[in-house]
Amino acid sequence: MRQCPGALHLLLRCMRGSSRRSCHRLPRWLREPLGYLRLIVRSLCFNSLTNSDVVMDSVLEPVFWMVDILTRWFGMVFVFLVIALTSSVLIIAYFCLLPLALNTYSTGWLLWHICYGHWNLVMIVFHYYKATKTSPGYPPKMKNDVPFVSVCKKCIIPKPARTHHCGICNTCILKMDHHCPWLNNCVGHFNHRYFFSFCLFMTLGCIYCSVSGRNLFIDAYNAIERFKHMDVEKQGVPVTGVGLLIGILPPTDMTGKSYYQTPPPPYTFKDKMFHKSVIYMWVLTSTVAVALGGLTMWHAILISRGETSIERHINSKEAKRMAKRGKVYKNPFNYGKLNNWKVFFGVEKRSHWLTRVLLPSGHAPYGDGLTWDIYPLKKDMMPV
Numbered sequence: 195m196r197q198c199p200g201a202l203h204l205l206l207r208c209m210r211g212s213s214r215r216s217c218h219r220l221p222r223w224l225r226e227p228l229g230y231l232r233l234i235v236r237s238l239c240f241n242s243l244t245n246s247d248v249v250m251d252s253v254l255e256p257v258f259w260m261v262d263i264l265t266r267w268f269g270m271v272f273v274f275l276v277i278a279l280t281s282s283v284l285i286i287a288y289f290c291l292l293p294l295a296l297n298t299y300s301t302g303w304l305l306w307h308i309c310y311g312h313w314n315l316v317m318i319v320f321h322y323y324k325a326t327k328t329s330p331g332y333p334p335k336m337k338n339d340v341p342f343v344s345v346c347k348k349c350i351i352p353k354p355a356r357t358h359h360c361g362i363c364n365t366c367i368l369k370m371d372h373h374c375p376w377l378n379n380c381v382g383h384f385n386h387r388y389f390f391s392f393c394l395f396m397t398l399g400c401i402y403c404s405v406s407g408r409n410l411f412i413d414a415y416n417a418i419e420r421f422k423h424m425d426v427e428k429q430g431v432p433v434t435g436v437g438l439l440i441g442i443l444p445p446t447d448m449t450g451k452s453y454y455q456t457p458p459p460p461y462t463f464k465d466k467m468f469h470k471s472v473i474y475m476w477v478l479t480s481t482v483a484v485a486l487g488g489l490t491m492w493h494a495i496l497i498s499r500g501e502t503s504i505e506r507h508i509n510s511k512e513a514k515r516m517a518k519r520g521k522v523y524k525n526p527f528n529y530g531k532l533n534n535w536k537v538f539f540g541v542e543k544r545s546h547w548l549t550r551v552l553l554p555s556g557h558a559p560y561g562d563g564l565t566w567d568i569y570p571l572k573k574d575m576m577p578v
């Protein structure tokens with residue numbers, strides 16, 4: 195090759211020239227993805243740092259790209275779903291269950307349900323609103339003195355510690371946890387607490403509905419089953435095919451009237467709707483309680499460790515890498531279990547557990563999200 199550098203140059207030039215010419219002939223919508231594909235292949239072939247992780251990332255890049263676009267487009271649909279489903283449960287609670295409770299429950303139970311139910315509802319609505327409307331926090335785009343750990347390849351700005359780029363929002367987010375489609379917003383430094391509190395109170399609300407509506411659900415389910423059998427008997431339709439044929443001609447009594455015209459129906463339309471609403475509410479709240487409960491538990495574990503969802507992956511990778519060298523990795527943002535919770539909720543004194551955790555509070559989080567204190571483990575950051 196060294197003997198004929200001129201010839202090789204010419205060949206490469208020809209290839210580049212021909213590929214450019216063929217590229218210009220392609221329609222515009224095809225040119226961009228093809229160029230992107232070529233860039234991926236080149237970065238894989240001409241990169242001395244390529245390893246299995248880089249290859250996997252590159253292969254899955256189009257999948258991530260599609261997911262990003264879908265999440266961006268369906269963001270409002272997911273928010274609408276959350277509002278519509280929560281409202282449907284509220285309508286059932288106010289129009290079906292409250293009148294029943296007013297007639298049957300003792301004053302003590304009634305007071306408990308009204309107080310707890312409304313407190314839980316206020317906490318859900320407040321935290322959901324704040325989580326969707328509060329900006330997660332962005333690093334400054336102008337020149338500044340904030341210490342940074344790397345540079346974002348997409349925004350071309352310095353990234354402070356714990357900052358990550360969100361492909362859906364297309365910007366860098368301070369202490370980014372994840373992009374939440376149910377909020378249509380990123381979860382970052384300034385709305386992480388609202389997001390977690392929303393998950394927590396939504397799970398508690400669903401458990402409350404599921405537990406207190408359990409007997410009503412069993413009654414409604416049995417009633418619907420009974421009603422189905424009555425419907426079949428009424429029409430004189432046994433389960434067999436012959437019975438179906440018989441059922442075409444309604445059987446008559448002595449006076450010549452059809453059977454199902456004379457006896458009054460045991461269940462009115464209102465009863466039927468009531469039972470179906472109770473079943474719908476119970477199934478929905480129980481499902482959400484299990485699914486969201488699992489997610490909330492996972493986030494609680496992460497908060498106890500002083501990690502975000504993204505840092506969990508980074509830290510476990512780093513821990514494995516260090517373990518190979520016989521070292522132990524320590525998360526620099528882990529201030530000890532209780533301290534992590536105090537920092538997360540902004541608890542600075544004992545009364546804050548009530549006013550800032552169990553009641554709606556719009557206080558700003560601890561720190562600015564740009565610089566982070568690195569404390570040794572177990573040191574009490576916020577003495578209570």
Ligand SMILES: [Zn+2]
Nearest residue numbers: 346349359366
């Ligand atoms: Zn970025």
Ligand SMILES: [Zn+2]
Nearest residue numbers: 360363373380
């Ligand atoms: Zn985002």
